Each structure stands twice: as structure tokens, then as C-alpha cells.
Amino acid sequence: MAQVVLRNVGKVYDRKVRAVEGFNLDIRDGEFVVFVGPSGCGKSTTLRMIAGLEDITEGTVDIGGRVVNHVHPKDRDIAMVFQNYALYPHMTVFKNLAFGLMLRKMPKEEIRRRVGEAARLLGIEQLLERKPKALSGGQRQRVALGRAIVREPQVFLFDEPLSNLDAKLRVVTRTELKNLHQRLRTTTIYVTHDQEEAMTLGDRIVVMSNGRIQQVDTPLNVYRRPVNRFVAAFLGSPPMNFVEGTIAREGQRPVFVGGDWLRLALPADQPGVAADLARHEGRPLVLGFRPNAMSEHAAGKFAPPGGGNALRLATTVVEPLGDKIDVSCQTPAGQRLIARIDARDNFPAGQTIEFFLDPEHVHVFEPGEFGPNILRPPA
Amino acid sequence: MIGSARKRLLIALAFLLPNLLGFLVFTAGPVLFSLAMSFTDWALTKHNSFSSTPVRFVGIENYARLLWGDESGFFWNYFGNTVYLMIGIPIGIAGSLGLALLLNAKSSPAGRGSKAWGVGVALAVTAISCFGVWMLTTPGPAPTELTAVKSGEIGLTDLTVFQVDRARSNAAVLAMAVLGAVVAGGMAFGSAFFRTLFYLPSLLAGVAMFLLWKTLYRPRGGLINAGLEPLLNWITHATKQTPEWVWKAGAAGVFGLVAMLAGLTVVNGVRNLGSGVAGAAALFGRVAWAATLLAAGWGVAIVLWRVHGWAADGLKPPDWLIDPTYAKPALIVMGVWCGVGGGNMLLYLAGLSNVPPELYEAASIDGASGWQRFKHVTWPQLAPTTFFIVIMSTIGGLQGGFEQAMVMTGGAAETRVLAFYLYERAFKGTFELGLASAIAWVMFAMIFAMTIVNFRLGSQMTND
Ligand SMILES: Nc1ncnc2c1ncn2[C@@H]1O[C@H](COP(=O)(O)OP(=O)(O)OP(=O)(O)O)[C@@H](O)[C@H]1O
Numbered sequence A: 001m002a003q004v005v006l007r008n009v010g011k012v013y014d015r016k017v018r019a020v021e022g023f024n025l026d027i028r029d030g031e032f033v034v035f036v037g038p039s040g041c042g043k044s045t046t047l048r049m050i051a052g053l054e055d056i057t058e059g060t061v062d063i064g065g066r067v068v069n070h071v072h073p074k075d076r077d078i079a080m081v082f083q084n085y086a087l088y089p090h091m092t093v094f095k096n097l098a099f100g101l102m103l104r105k106m107p108k109e110e111i112r113r114r115v116g117e118a119a120r121l122l123g124i125e126q127l128l129e130r131k132p133k134a135l136s137g138g139q140r141q142r143v144a145l146g147r148a149i150v151r152e153p154q155v156f157l158f159d160e161p162l163s164n165l166d167a168k169l170r171v172v173t174r175t176e177l178k179n180l181h182q183r184l185r186t187t188t189i190y191v192t193h194d195q196e197e198a199m200t201l202g203d204r205i206v207v208m209s210n211g212r213i214q215q216v217d218t219p220l221n222v223y224r225r226p227v228n229r230f231v232a233a234f235l236g237s238p239p240m241n242f243v244e245g246t247i248a249r250e251g252q253r254p255v256f257v258g259g260d261w262l263r264l265a266l267p268a269d270q271p272g273v274a275a276d277l278a279r280h281e282g283r284p285l286v287l288g289f290r291p292n293a294m295s296e297h298a299a300g301k302f303a304p305p306g307g308g309n310a311l312r313l314a315t316t317v318v319e320p321l322g323d324k325i326d327v328s329c330q331t332p333a334g335q336r337l338i339a340r341i342d343a344r345d346n347f348p349a350g351q352t353i354e355f356f357l358d359p360e361h362v363h364v365f366e367p368g369e370f371g372p373n374i375l376r377p378p379a
Numbered sequence B: 001m002i003g004s005a006r007k008r009l010l011i012a013l014a015f016l017l018p019n020l021l022g023f024l025v026f027t028a029g030p031v032l033f034s035l036a037m038s039f040t041d042w043a044l045t046k047h048n049s050f051s052s053t054p055v056r057f058v059g060i061e062n063y064a065r066l067l068w069g070d071e072s073g074f075f076w077n078y079f080g081n082t083v084y085l086m087i088g089i090p091i092g093i094a095g096s097l098g099l100a101l102l103l104n105a106k107s108s109p110a111g112r113g114s115k116a117w118g119v120g121v122a123l124a125v126t127a128i129s130c131f132g133v134w135m136l137t138t139p140g141p142a143p144t145e146l147t148a149v150k151s152g153e154i155g156l157t158d159l160t161v162f163q164v165d166r167a168r169s170n171a172a173v174l175a176m177a178v179l180g181a182v183v184a185g186g187m188a189f190g191s192a193f194f195r196t197l198f199y200l201p202s203l204l205a206g207v208a209m210f211l212l213w214k215t216l217y218r219p220r221g222g223l224i225n226a227g228l229e230p231l232l233n234w235i236t237h238a239t240k241q242t243p244e245w246v247w248k249a250g251a252a253g254v255f256g257l258v259a260m261l262a263g264l265t266v267v268n269g270v271r272n273l274g275s276g277v278a279g280a281a282a283l284f285g286r287v288a289w290a291a292t293l294l295a296a297g298w299g300v301a302i303v304l305w306r307v308h309g310w311a312a313d314g315l316k317p318p319d320w321l322i323d324p325t326y327a328k329p330a331l332i333v334m335g336v337w338c339g340v341g342g343g344n345m346l347l348y349l350a351g352l353s354n355v356p357p358e359l360y361e362a363a364s365i366d367g368a369s370g371w372q373r374f375k376h377v378t379w380p381q382l383a384p385t386t387f388f389i390v391i392m393s394t395i396g397g398l399q400g401g402f403e404q405a406m407v408m409t410g411g412a413a414e415t416r417v418l419a420f421y422l423y424e425r426a427f428k429g430t431f432e433l434g435l436a437s438a439i440a441w442v443m444f445a446m447i448f449a450m451t452i453v454n455f456r457l458g459s460q461m462t463n464d
């Protein structure tokens, strides 16, 4: 096991396409780190540079205290699982698992022992004599995993290993992956564009966009304290609601004003926050809040002293989810918002209803796709 | 409903009719007719408008004549020639695969600037070296030579030497220019250029190509011997300088080494003998490999053993198409050259582009070297392609060889193949159409059997 350190890593394809830029990351020994971001943001490129499948244009990659920029993939002591599994089609499952060990001239008994152990761990013992063609997608995925495990590498690299599985199997395998990591404790780097996968699997999440890191933190911190509007919008489902407006002052309190229908008193109890807000007074800003920061009831945290957090919105579509419902609403300005609230029977669609917003769970961003969060609550 | 179904069938048949008719009249009819003919004594010398002898049904007599009767000497001899010439097939397939691998290799990432630079350098180097060779090898102006001859300084024979030199210098300059153009073209257009270049022979008509090669193979003045002569002279010279025992020791050494390698291969195979059919097949592969190794080693050793003796008389390039020993190898070399960049290469290129790149990446991470990646990824992935190519080439090899024999050697006995034999019996001498049909059907039977065997072996190989 080992730590992986990336310093100012950058990648330019064919001297013209920039895929990754200024990538800095310290991955601790035994950590499970997930790269997440929209398609084409450079996740795979970064992973492949760590694996040695792509040349590193700029910066250094360090695995276990050794700079590996010019080390061959086979000597980096890593194992990779590909999206399409890349099993050798003409070899049996046993040979697929044993291949890397055989090439390394490991004694036969040791190979048999390791393959047997991995097969038991993954529950594929009865498949060892089959060819990949005769396996289901889930079984192939396990074999691919087994091929990585038998090598006992310092680092596991996964590039969207679950995206070829059906939804149910994906959830099951996700849990098993997490279990596996807890048993083996091997440093793992995992690429996905699925934010749910990222949240559930990662010790830390690296959110990327356009070849740059946007934020690195634990899943909860990234969710609760996004550094900018991009991260806030990317994580969470349904996505965060955004309302444009400005900050004004009512007495001593900063208030977010959105059109003539929203006047939200912002929490400014923490030291420094009030000053931050004051600096942005009068400028165009964006208020962000997650759908579950809304409620039908003006009680508890939705009933702050000072109030002003009631929104009158026209409901359009109602989607029941069990004990919650997603309500699509329209602001008087015509913008669409989504509220996730406690379920109740006969929720009226097509009427104007009063919602309440939890002011402790709102964010204020500067305008623009990557506008920084100026109300980022401290950890 | 039934009526309309029948009507639809009739309409469909009407549309198919032109094709169907063509097939019946020009393919199925003649094929069946030839089968019938093969059981008769039909010969144009006996049965024609001037003689009223009826064509007789003779049963399997024609087949008997071919396989063990009076014609069997010819038949088996030409069959042997056909098989001999098929040696070129595996060589050609290996060559096609090699070319495809080369052309498929990723060209190094070079920007536009460096590409133009490379082309310029290649052209400049070529031009300079062509000019240099021209200057160094071309003798002075003719008038000087003539005065020299007149004044008795050089004899007429010396002048011919000069002329030969000039021809050689022309050839050398030409060769260099072609080489330079190829390098520059490759730099400018990458592998697309080479793909086109290698495919060119397949676009030219076969006979035109054969005539070209006939010129190349001319014993005197042909480009091949013009190139071989100085090389052989040099070897002769070098050989005479070394004592004979060195060569014999070398021969013994080479053969010993090869024998040891072959032995080790087999012994290792026996030691690792896996279970069941797969194990036996692997061992069989090793034995075949060892036998090939031994044969090649034996060939090299023989040459080394004898070369001193040969050199004593001076080594001479062979009279290619004229010398019975070299006629078939000459045809094989030509066949490989013509075919190596053709359809098989394209099939392999297509096959290679279908190999998922992740397989190579996975193998690379698993620690496979270049050769191991070829052995464990490329080769198995290409197995269906190879299978197809082997089957088609075997069929072509058993059927083919007629044009080569006709054009290159005018049908010299060493180059006659079964197809040529068929032509000769049917359209020459006694015009024995019955016998010729029998030849055709025997060929068909052999091709059919061979293809079945190929299918059996091949589907075992590729079915995983
Ligand atoms: N071989 C290549 N040559 C040129 N550009 C490339 C190459 N591979 C990737 N790119 C470009 O680099 C950028 C990053 O690609 P990358 O594959 O890393 O994205 P990704 O985050 O893995 O996306 P996805 O979620 O779709 O897999 C993209 O703009 C892509 O077009």
C-alpha cells in the first residue's frame, strides 16, 4: 500500500487538446478517493496518467514515495479495472486472473493460492474454468476485480467499473466494493461521473470540471459546503435551486432580495460572515438552496426569528417518492424550482402555496458557472 | 390468400430470374456437364465434325488413368509442384501480418512543423546522395575514352567495363531515388502512404506483374542478378580468405545450437504437458516449431559447410527461371511479393483495428512485453482472420499457378501445376476433354477435403 501524490499534473493531447491542468492531490495510504465530474472533464486522463497509460505532459506523479513519470505501467505496482473489463477473451477465468502473476514468474502454488483466495473473496470459484464469453456482466465485472486483487498492488485504479451493469446490480456491487476496500485497505482511485456513486464510495471526493479540480473534500463536506456554484450544482439530486438577486441590509441583518417575491434574512451569526456579506452588498449574486431545504410547515428550523423566509410559489408537477415528494414550482418571475418535502395525500398541483426556506441551509454564490460560495459555512 | 402467396412467389422468382438463369447457364450447367464429361472418352481429335465415332461412356477410367494409370506420373508430379509452390502461402501470410502490424503501429506524435522538416530532410539527403553517386561512378566524357582507346591507353574491353559501370551507377541512383521518395512519402502521409504503396501490386493486372518480374529475373542484365553479382563476388572473395575449417566449424556450431534449442523446446513441452486435448495440441505445436527450427538450421549449416567449396569455382547468381532448381523458388518469391500487401494485409489491418485497445493496456499493466502482447492479445484476437485467410489461400493455392507457369516459363515442366495440366490436356495435343474434366473434379475433391480439414482444425482454434 502506498500514498499517491500528484504535483501540478497537466496533460495536453497532440500538442493542442488540453485535458488536465494544475492537478494537485495528496492521496493517503489506504484512502478511497473518487474523481467525479461531467463527461470530458479529464477524470480518465488523470487516472491513465497515474496508471502510466498516458504520458504526463506536466508535473509529477509519485506513488509510494517514488516519482513514476517514466516508469512503465507494469513496474508502478498498480492494478486497473476498465469500464469494459478488458478480460482476455480466449483465456479461462483462472488464466485471466493468473496471467499477470505468470508473466511475473511467480511459483505455480503461489499463483493457485492467490487466485483461489481472490475467487473465494468474490464468489467466483465455480466460474474458474469458464471463458469470459460464458459469463454475465456482473460475473465479468467480478473477474476484472479479481484480476486486480490477485496482483496485491499498492494502488487500485478503477475507471467507471460499474457503468456497464444494470441499476440494481450497480448498487449491490457498490456496497461490495466498499466492503472489499474495508477488508483490503488498498489505496484506491475511482473514476465515475455518477455523483451518487461518488458520495457513497469515497473517503474523499475530487470534483473536476474542464480539466481542473474544483473541490477536494469528504462527501458530506462537498455536499454541504460546495466551494462554488459548479460543485453545488453537480452534486445532489434533484439539483440545487438557484435564484438571482442581491444582498440588502435591513437594520443590522443582511437580507437576500430576489425580485419582489423573495426577501430572506441570512444567518450572519458567525464571525466574518457578516463582513463577507457586507462586502457584496448591492452586487448581483445567486442564492442556492437544495430542494430539501424547503418545507410546507413554518415550524422548527423553518421558523427563524425575524422570519421573511416564506415563498409563495405556483406548483406545477408533483412526483411522489414514498415518504417524500418532489414538487416542481414556478416563481412569479417564471423560474422553475424544486422542493422536496414530506409526503402527504392530495398535495395540490396547479395552485399557489406557501413554502418555507431553511435559512441555515442556503448558499450565496457570485454570478457565473464557477462563482465562489461567499457564504461557505466553516467546517 | 394462397393464390396471392403463390403470385408473390412468382413475382419474386421473376425478379430473380436473370441472375438465376445466368447461374444455371454459365455455372451450374457447365459444372454438371463437366462431371458427366469426366466419365467419357471425349477428345476433340477423335470426336469432331470429320469423324463420326460416338463419344463413349468409360466409367471411372479417366480417374484411374490419373491416379494410378498411364497419366499418374504427370498427375502426381504436377500435384507435387502445386504443393511445393504453396510453400509461399504461409510466408505470404506472415508477411501480410507483419506489414499490417507495422502499418497499424501508432505513428509518433509529430506536429505539422516537424513533418515538413522531415520530408525536406529526406528529399535533400536523397538528392545529394544521388548526385554524389552519379559523380563518383560515372566515367569521364566519351571523347576522352575514345582518345584513350585510340592512343592505346585502354583497350576496348576496358570500355565495356566502363559501360557496365555506368549502367550500375544508373541503377544505384534509381534505387536511391526510389528509396528517398518512399521515405519522404511516408513522412508526409504516414501509414496511409505505405498502405497504398503495398496495395499497388494488387491493383495491377497479374500478367503485367509477371512480365515485370520476368525482366527482373533475367539472368544477364536483370535487376536482381545485377544486384546479386557484386554481393556474391564479395562473398567469394571473403570466403577464399578464410580457411575451410572455420566454415565447417561454423556449420557444426550452428547446427549444434539449433538442435539444442529444438531439443529444449520439446523437453520443456513434455515437462509442462497439460491435461487433455489442449496439452496435446500445445505439445504438437512445440514439436512442429522444433522441426521447423531444425530444418532451417540444417539448411544454414549445409550452406556454411559447402560454401568454401562453391567459392573455389566462384559464386554465380542463379539463372532463376531457366534453372530447374530455382524456377519454383523464383515463382514463390514473386508470389509473396505480389500478394503480401494485398487483400490479406487489408484483412489483417481490419482485424487489428477491431482489437479493443484496453486489452493491450490491461496486458501492459499485467507486465506483458511487446512479444507477449502479440502472443496473448493480438494473435488470439486475429485468429478468425487468420482462419479465413488460410482457407482462402489454400483454395487459391490448389487452384492457381496457371498464369505464372504460362507467362514466366512458358510452361516449363518444373513449374507446371494442376491447373496448367488441365489446360494442357483440354486445349492442346489430343484435346482430351474427358480427361481434363476428371482433372478438374479431382482438384475439386482435394480442395473440398482440404477445406473441411481446415474448418475442423480452425474452428477448434478460433472457437474461444
Ligand atoms: N487520445 C486523446 N486524444 C485527444 N484528446 C483526448 C484523448 N483522450 C481524451 N481526450 C480529450 O481530453 C478530455 C478529457 O477526456 P477524458 O477521457 O479524461 O474525460 P473523462 O472525464 O474521463 O470523461 P468521461 O466521463 O466521458 O469518460 C476530453 O476533452 C477528450 O476529448
Ligand SMILES: [Mg+2]
Binding pocket: A043, A044, A045, A159
Ligand atoms: Mg472517462
